[in-house]
Amino acid sequence: MSDVSAQIEAVTPGAVVAEFTHVGELTVEVRKERIVEACRALRDGPGQFALLSDVTCADFPDEPGRFRMAYHLASIQTGSRVRLRAWAGALEPEIESVTSVWPGANWMEREVYDQFGVRFAGHPDLCRILNPLDWSGHPLRRDYPIGGEEVQFTDAV
Amino acid sequence: MSTTDPRTENFPLAAESREAIEGALREDRALTPTERVIAGVEAYTPEEAAERTLANEMLADTRPGVRQPLLINLGPNHPSTHGVLRLIVELDGEVVKEVTPVIGYLHTGIEKQCENKTWWQAITLVTRMDYLAPFANIKAYTMSVEKLLGIEVPARAEWIRVLLAEMNRLASHLVWLGTSGLELGAMSVFFYCYRERDQLLDLFEMVSGERMNHRYFQVGGCAQDLPPGFIERVRAFTDEMPKRIDEYEALLTGNPIWKDRMKGIGVLPAGDLLALGVTGPTLRAAGVPYDLRKVAPYSGYEHFEFDVPTATEGDSFARYLVRVQEMRESLRIIRQVIDGMPEGRVIADDRKVVLPPREELAYSMEALIHHFKLVSEGFTVPAGEAYAPIESPRGEMGCYVVSDGGPKPHRVHMRDPSFVNLQATAPLCKGNYLADLIAIVATLDPVMGGVDR
Amino acid sequence: MALIPPPGAPIRRTPRDDERVDWDLRDPLAAEVSKGLLTTTVEKAIAWTQTSAIWPATFGLACCSIEMMHTLSPRLDMGRFGAEFFRGTPRQSDLMIVAGRLTQKMAPVVRHIYDQMLEPKWVISMGACASTGGVFNNYAVVQGVDKILPVDVYVPGCPPRPEGLMEGIDVLRRKIGVNGQMPSSELIAQRRADRLAWEREHADELAALREVTAGHDVQQPGEPPVVEPVVAEAEAEARARAGRQGDAG
Numbered sequence: 002m003s004d005v006s007a008q009i010e011a012v013t014p015g016a017v018v019a020e021f022t023h024v025g026e027l028t029v030e031v032r033k034e035r036i037v038e039a040c041r042a043l044r045d046g047p048g049q050f051a052l053l054s055d056v057t058c059a060d061f062p063d064e065p066g067r068f069r070m071a072y073h074l075a076s077i078q079t080g081s082r083v084r085l086r087a088w089a090g091a092l093e094p095e096i097e098s099v100t101s102v103w104p105g106a107n108w109m110e111r112e113v114y115d116q117f118g119v120r121f122a123g124h125p126d127l128c129r130i131l132n133p134l135d136w137s138g139h140p141l142r143r144d145y146p147i148g149g150e151e152v153q154f155t156d157a158v
Numbered sequence: 159m160s161t162t163d164p165r166t167e168n169f170p171l172a173a174e175s176r177e178a179i180e181g182a183l184r185e186d187r188a189l190t191p192t193e194r195v196i197a198g199v200e201a202y203t204p205e206e207a208a209e210r211t212l213a214n215e216m217l218a219d220t221r222p223g224v225r226q227p228l229l230i231n232l233g234p235n236h237p238s239t240h241g242v243l244r245l246i247v248e249l250d251g252e253v254v255k256e257v258t259p260v261i262g263y264l265h266t267g268i269e270k271q272c273e274n275k276t277w278w279q280a281i282t283l284v285t286r287m288d289y290l291a292p293f294a295n296i297k298a299y300t301m302s303v304e305k306l307l308g309i310e311v312p313a314r315a316e317w318i319r320v321l322l323a324e325m326n327r328l329a330s331h332l333v334w335l336g337t338s339g340l341e342l343g344a345m346s347v348f349f350y351c352y353r354e355r356d357q358l359l360d361l362f363e364m365v366s367g368e369r370m371n372h373r374y375f376q377v378g379g380c381a382q383d384l385p386p387g388f389i390e391r392v393r394a395f396t397d398e399m400p401k402r403i404d405e406y407e408a409l410l411t412g413n414p415i416w417k418d419r420m421k422g423i424g425v426l427p428a429g430d431l432l433a434l435g436v437t438g439p440t441l442r443a444a445g446v447p448y449d450l451r452k453v454a455p456y457s458g459y460e461h462f463e464f465d466v467p468t469a470t471e472g473d474s475f476a477r478y479l480v481r482v483q484e485m486r487e488s489l490r491i492i493r494q495v496i497d498g499m500p501e502g503r504v505i506a507d508d509r510k511v512v513l514p515p516r517e518e519l520a521y522s523m524e525a526l527i528h529h530f531k532l533v534s535e536g537f538t539v540p541a542g543e544a545y546a547p548i549e550s551p552r553g554e555m556g557c558y559v560v561s562d563g564g565p566k567p568h569r570v571h572m573r574d575p576s577f578v579n580l581q582a583t584a585p586l587c588k589g590n591y592l593a594d595l596i597a598i599v600a601t602l603d604p605v606m607g608g609v610d611r
Numbered sequence: 612m613a614l615i616p617p618p619g620a621p622i623r624r625t626p627r628d629d630e631r632v633d634w635d636l637r638d639p640l641a642a643e644v645s646k647g648l649l650t651t652t653v654e655k656a657i658a659w660t661q662t663s664a665i666w667p668a669t670f671g672l673a674c675c676s677i678e679m680m681h682t683l684s685p686r687l688d689m690g691r692f693g694a695e696f697f698r699g700t701p702r703q704s705d706l707m708i709v710a711g712r713l714t715q716k717m718a719p720v721v722r723h724i725y726d727q728m729l730e731p732k733w734v735i736s737m738g739a740c741a742s743t744g745g746v747f748n749n750y751a752v753v754q755g756v757d758k759i760l761p762v763d764v765y766v767p768g769c770p771p772r773p774e775g776l777m778e779g780i781d782v783l784r785r786k787i788g789v790n791g792q793m794p795s796s797e798l799i800a801q802r803r804a805d806r807l808a809w810e811r812e813h814a815d816e817l818a819a820l821r822e823v824t825a826g827h828d829v830q831q832p833g834e835p836p837v838v839e840p841v842v843a844e845a846e847a848e849a850r851a852r853a854g855r856q857g858d859a860g
Binding site (some may be wrong): 021024026052055057059071073075077081083090103104105107108112114116125128129132133136137142143148 | 174177178180181184189190191192193261262265268270271273295305306308343431434435436437446448450453454541545547554556568569571573575578580581609610
């Protein structure tokens, strides 16, 4: 178990589901109910992951959890990075908002909500951000058609 | 966007107010703070405006000395908002009480489009995200794909990438300086900056064939070697440029109007900026020397000697000074690159990923097959995910790609510094004058193509 | 790399008698003026004056707007054609350069700004995205600004070189001044008026035809010969939206 997982486990035991290193990047998968505690533990812990680089999501329609959230944390002193992952759930995907830990997560989570329809509990301002406010559907879901217009010779390829 | 309501048909912002309400109603929830501001902004139809004025007059606090708050709408087409940014500003007299940025007017759906293209076709699309830093966009994307492929990039290719990325930083800062000057009334700086930017774009054109939106970096290296005569022209440029930067500084740094408009404007402590995720020159101007080229060197930045300019004031003027100093540091790096450019290949020798050399197609059947497979089907990338952060002119730009093992990306996401940095607008502007808002947004340097993607 | 002259190389200027550069000299009106005799119509005279005082609206959307700014740079200096005076408000401008991709969210705003401009007004669609949607054929981007605006000149490129935009403005100047063409906006309005007049004239025949074709899936003879941009876009949007709701739900 890496230092990062140990830090999370020390604060919220049982939060870490799995951890692995792929292409040199450390990924820690946590239970979705514990994501806020895990983030807070890493921000305040000795690893000093003070910067939330990115919050994003990827859609896996065949997986039971379907929406896989990815939180990229960085330390501004050492430059080390960790990715936290959590599955938001297929039906009514919802996960707790980390805006209480980093206010900067506000727009990133709004973007995920807009594009994937993952709801963030406790988010202060959860509404669409990129698409028009009355847009229907969530464009980055895999089952959302790309839209646009048919161009000539589309079938010829 | 459907403006089905005939009353708002010719009033797009009023239509958006309606949409805010309808969107919330459809999901059966209360309006969020942003939606409430958008719904309440004074962009009504004339009839509605008359109604609302009446209502406001009845509700107004008419005691002497009580000022009425004023909501004004800047953008999405405003000459001083750096593109299609919309800011709804609540004013008390001339002082900003609250700012609500509304974005998405340039939402192009590039991330969705990338999922429908092959890995190498997507390069063309990611270039067009942050259009002032095209090389940074491709750099982040190709780096993350290379990570997943585990492909080794030749040294010369990395050096060329560093060279072009730094030239790109110069070109981007020149646009920033020129347009910021324009927005604050310093017209001539714009002409000076664009004179040099034209020279830079000529150099880019020499390398990639296009002035902007290049597709020069490939997965595994660069598309071609540098053209003959390029290094000499870059050297001539680097010899001339420091004098040009002196010219800009002579126009601005000591200029009392420029200082009055900039000094002490838009200050936020470093801790708050960090909590908001702000990176790049904005964070460095507040005293945090966080620069990915130093903290986590990539592409061989550890070989070059350069300083990370910082300031402690954290105001607009400090951001200006940091960026100008960064231009000088970029020149330092460029000089080192062209002096020590290694020889060798410019693209990895991996036939499953990289197109075979053109001349080989004439005699090698295998090369022809590889070429055909790569162009028609594209290469496959092993399943997994990767995040590659780089230092773009505006801060940390990271590309998160997820592969399912196929020839098309499962997900491409760009962490764009403009998008995250723009969140700092509201806390930076609070308590300043409306005119200062322009200076603050100008020195934040958001690029809307990157914000909305 | 032969296209780019090395630094210090002499700049080759286009000959003075090239009509692309100095077309005013070839302009019959200008020739009349030089003879000291002027017989023309007021419209022609106004059009001629307009050609050298086109005020574009400051309207940058995306990448193309950066290249649009380059036309003002010292190297190219659009001021030579009198089109350097970018106005912050649409009410003072008579040319809209749609520079960049137009998104679904921005489209009503663009139309609104266009409506605020005073007649006569012109539109240049700059770049592939503005002209056709470019590489972005997806849910977010309007596939060509001509769906909502009458476009006078299309400038290709992604983004077009500043020289391309200058050429576009030059084409527009010739269109206005030399050829005396009316703006696309007026052209479309006039065609619409013609159509309505024709429909009024043939009202009885049309009614009879409609009776015959009622219930059949054929194009009605009364269908507009010129597609009304706004209506067509609204319809296309409604269709797309209906389809999307069905698919996404």
